[in-house]
Amino acid sequence: MQIESSYLGSIDIDVKKILQFPAGLPGFAEEKEFVILEIPENPMFHVLQSVHNPNLAFVITDPYQIYTSYTFELDDYTIESLQITSQEDVAVFAIMTLKEPFHKSTINLKAPIVINMKKQLAKQYVLNLDEYSSQASIQSPPLKEGE
Template sequence: MRIETKFHATIEIDPAEKWYFPKGIPGFENETNFVLLPIEGSDSLQVLQSTNQHEVAFIVANPYTLVTDYTFELDHATIDLLEISQPEEIMVLGILSMKQPDHQSTINLQAPLIFHVQNKKAKQMILNDPRFTVRHPLDKGGN
């Protein structure tokens, strides 16, 4: 399957690599199919790219590698929607806001992306937790 991307031009992807967001992402509810693409030169950053609209793409990373003391509980709506039965079935990513210089970049800890690694369903879950913000500074050394 060929898709146009924001950062990688037109590429060929395996349809089995698509992630399905049944309710879209807040602000992008009509975008339900995405793919995770690597960023050349980075082991920790990826692009969450819409397969339908090339301009809809987000830089994402594992929040646990960038921020210390990040914990939360999955809500029942997310567990049900994604059909999660075991903690090992999920992957958590956060959307980054990239700044120059890099150390001013932030990560959205208030609304993590939850991925079911087996059935390829995903959701952005809103936490409403005062410990976290949508522009949480990255811990020192978390580039």
């Protein structure tokens, strides 16, 4: 299937890799189908691209590559709605806000994208934890005293 991406232009995708967001994304409830696209020059970052709207795309990254101690628990409703049966089937990404210069860019740790990769079901999961920011630095966090 061919789609258009504001970041990558015209691109062929495998329809089996289309992610279903049953509730859409916050602010984009009508957009329910997305695909993760590789950024060829930088494998650390990806594009979460709407299948139907070329202008709706987010740069995402694996938050654990930057914040190794990042952790949270999913509620039972989310586990059920995403049909999660094994932690190994789950992938977590954080949406980035790109800034100039790039090192000032941020990631949203407060509302990660949680994906059941086996079922291709996903949602943006808003955390009720004060310890995580929606504008966390992409720079490695400073080591805690004693580390």
